[in-house]
Amino acid sequence: MTVTSTASTAPPSGTEPNGSRTRRPRISKRSVPYLLLAPALFFELLVHIVPMLGGLWMSFLRLNQFFLREWMSAPFTGLQNYRFALDFDGAAGVELFQSFAVTIAFAVITVGVSWVMGLAAALFLQRSFPGRTLLRGLFLVPYALPIYTSVMIWKFMLDRSDGMVNATLSDLGLGGERFWLLGNNAFLSLTVTAIWRLWPFAFLALMAGLQSIPTDIYDAAAVDGAGLWQQIRTITVPMLQPVSQVLILVLFLWTFNDFNVPYLLFNQAVPSSANLISIHIYQNSFLTWNFGLGSAMSTLLLLFLLVITAGYLMLTSRRSRNA
Amino acid sequence: MRHRRLSGVIVLILVLASSLLSGCAREQDDERTLTYWASNQGNSPQQDRRILNEEFEKFTARTGIEVNVEVIGWGDLLNKILGSAVSGVGPDVVNLGNTWAASLQATGAFVPFTEERMQRLGGRDRFLETSMSSTGMSGRPPSSVPLYGLSYGVFYNKAMFREAGIEQPPENWSEFVDVARDLTRPSQDQWGMTLAGASYTENAHFAFMLGNQEGAQLFDSNGRATFASPRMASGVQRYVELMSEHRVVNPDDAEIGSATEAVGNFATGEAGMLVAQNSSIAAIRAAGMSDSEWGVFPLPTPDPLPEGGEAVRSHVAGTNIAVYRNSENKDAAIELVKFLTSAEEQSILNEKYGSLPVVSDAYDNPAFNTDALRTFSRILAESSKQVPMIPNENRFETTVGAAVRDLFARAGTNRSVRREDIAEALDQAQQKMRSGGGSTR
Incomplete structure (x- = not known):
């Protein structure tokens, strides 16, 4: 495109008396997009790609406390770290697999519930009524709060002896003696906290999506006798598909990689029911100083997410083309 | 003109980027x-x-x-x-x-x-x-x-000892458990002792001390982990039993992640004893307990010591x-x-x-x-x-500490902690430590 347009504009400018003046814009015009993209590309390489390649390289090294200081000279071990991480007969491999399963369950539940809650809230706030703006603002509060503050508050609330959750439960006569941060309950606590933090984002995105659906479609459907539920099912959800498609992908990637919520909620004592993969990797590299193994696990995570993302995009784009 | 501006922008970006990179270089320290x-x-x-x-x-x-x-x-x-x-x-x-x-x-x-x-x-x-x-x-x-x-020592609340009719500090482990039992009144939310059940460092220290009292050999001469032994299990069992079996520790303590929080329970009189290092003295004072209100005695050992056991108190x-x-x-x-x-x-x-x-x-x-x-x-x-002076000591703390933490979580949630559970937890920890995944030279 650019080439043809420069070619068509070049001859007239070439007829101008000052030839050197005309040549300059021609060169720069062709390279302008690249030059303008160069800074972004440079920083993208610097901030993301180079460390990623570094991590990939580290995953092939035996990088422990003996070689940390001179990490350039750490011995190359080939696939040994990967073999160890994926050895499901050993304790470490089993743990990685469990952590992986926990993470998938956590991500699916968190994304699913956040999407449903976000859609419900967006639909309720679609029609104008007094106090609507206030409610909209209120719903966005969890998303606007700093993550540290909000998760710390959840931690206090979930405390067994003085926490609000147990106090409320015992006031209601439902027993208030439960540990929320230990054992299997920890998974529930983690999921609720993550949903509480994430659903406002789903709400915001879906609310924006709703604005683009023309109201006359609903009017026409109403005339044809479609009930509210039918309208949602046949008009709202399908027409929100492009928004939902991106939203679900982004939410999935965020929750799958979530480090802050479990780390803040459980500190270093993360129960195995809430041992998300990012925490698992952290513990395997920073607490045991085995950065080669940690990098190998990170690479496996990266590969998995790449496959999921590519598969998801292929599937959804084909579906939208068919529709 | 445009060309020059463009190249100016590029130069500026390069300068910024290079200054960013050179920011990583070591600053020249002043000699003095x-x-x-x-x-x-x-x-x-x-x-x-x-x-x-x-x-x-x-x-x-x-x-x-x-x-x-x-x-x-x-x-x-x-x-x-x-x-x-x-x-x-x-x-x-x-x-x-x-x-x-x-x-x-x-x-x-x-x-x-x-x-x-x-x-x-x-x-x-x-x-x-x-x-x-x-x-x-x-x-x-x-x-x-x-x-x-x-070093570790057992802090005790003098007033609570008097009230429970305890005249002198316990001299061996079974007396220690008896004293803790005498101090425990769950209905008044008063407990024999407090501990940081979710702190892996504290747990590892206790496993080390009590395991040594039982004569456990943590590592062989090549630095290979050998702590999944019946003796070590006995040591860990004595510690976890304080909560699961003797019930002289508040189940809430399974959630305590640092020694400082445990100090709080002691200083407010919720627990009569606290096994902690002398660095806790400052925190006890800061929590409002004056020096005349508490005393210290050495961590008791079983009497008689098991064969091969050492009187390790810290x-x-x-x-x-x-x-x-x-x-x-x-x-x-x-x-x-x-x-x-x-x-x-x-x-x-x-x-x-x-x-x-x-x-x-x-x-x-x-x-x-x-x-x-x-x-x-x-x-x-x-x-x-001294804890084993081997390069993998940090892994001993994380693996064994976490194993004991999970045992406390079981005890706190009222599930029984049997001897087999302890042996299995230690075995898992040892497997992790031994396999290590290239944690050797």
Whole structure:
């Protein structure tokens, strides 16, 4: 495109008396997009790609406390770290697999519930009524709060002896003696906290999506006798598909990689029911100083997410083309 | 014109980027200024900074060397040390937990204290033998020297002992459990003792002490983990049973993640006893409990000791000090270590922090002559044992500490903790530690 347009504009400018003046814009015009993209590309390489390649390289090294200081000279071990991480007969491999399963369950539940809650809230706030703006603002509060503050508050609330959750439960006569941060309950606590933090984002995105659906479609459907539920099912959800498609992908990637919520909620004592993969990797590299193994696990995570993302995009784009 | 502007933009970006990169390079230190990463020994980093700066004024006046102090919390210290070991950018002098000595020595980040350097500090013999045993792998020059001495002891609430009719501290483990039972009144939310069940470091220390009392051998001569043994299981069982079987510990303690929180339970009278290091004295005072309200006795052992068992009442706890290999001021840095380990400063600093001097010539100070500190210093000097000085010590703490934490979580949620569960947990921990995934040289 650019080439043809420069070619068509070049001859007239070439007829101008000052030839050197005309040549300059021609060169720069062709390279302008690249030059303008160069800074972004440079920083993208610097901030993301180079460390990623570094991590990939580290995953092939035996990088422990003996070689940390001179990490350039750490011995190359080939696939040994990967073999160890994926050895499901050993304790470490089993743990990685469990952590992986926990993470998938956590991500699916968190994304699913956040999407449903976000859609419900967006639909309720679609029609104008007094106090609507206030409610909209209120719903966005969890998303606007700093993550540290909000998760710390959840931690206090979930405390067994003085926490609000147990106090409320015992006031209601439902027993208030439960540990929320230990054992299997920890998974529930983690999921609720993550949903509480994430659903406002789903709400915001879906609310924006709703604005683009023309109201006359609903009017026409109403005339044809479609009930509210039918309208949602046949008009709202399908027409929100492009928004939902991106939203679900982004939410999935965020929750799958979530480090802050479990780390803040459980500190270093993360129960195995809430041992998300990012925490698992952290513990395997920073607490045991085995950065080669940690990098190998990170690479496996990266590969998995790449496959999921590519598969998801292929599937959804084909579906939208068919529709 | 446009071309020139464009190239101007590119040049600007390159300049910015290169300045960004050069920001990573080591700053040229002033010859006479040292950077010192101090661990958090007092109640708050602010207090630490005040105490240290007061002393460093003397140091600067004597030597002309300025010291730039940064106080770093225990939770971040190890990661920061690791980070600076990797990048080569860091302080000149650093504090470290003495149980990390061998692990950090393996990174090669610190200057070894050769015989000549030890002579500058007044010779190896000045230091307490036990504290000196926790400074690095055996057979190598130490990579750090002791700075503040600590040991475990049992703090008890005198009023609660009187009220329960307990006249004297228990002398062996079964008396200890009886006393704890006498103090426990769940209906009044009063418990025999408190502990930090979710802290992996605390758990690892207890597993070490009680396991040694049972005669457990944690590692063989090649440094291979051998702690999944019936003896070790007996030690861990005694600790976890306090909650699961004897019910003298509040189940809530399974959630306590740090020794400081446990101190709170003790100081408010919710628990009659607390097994903690003497560094807790400052926190007990800060929580409003005066020195006359509590006493200390050594951690009891089973009587008679099991075959091969040792009367270990503490691990050799404390803070060490080390000099970075990357320091451009090694001479001045050693001078600072000499200053901080001098009899005078040992006496002043340890008094202020409630810790113990690590050199014998500092004990003349009457401040160390209280009943409590005499008990702690006797434990440190006579009945404490150093944790294994092997590069994998940190992995022992994380694996065994986490195993005990999970056992407490079981006990807290009212599930039984059977002997088999303990043996299995230790076995899993040992498997993880042994396989290690390339954690050897």
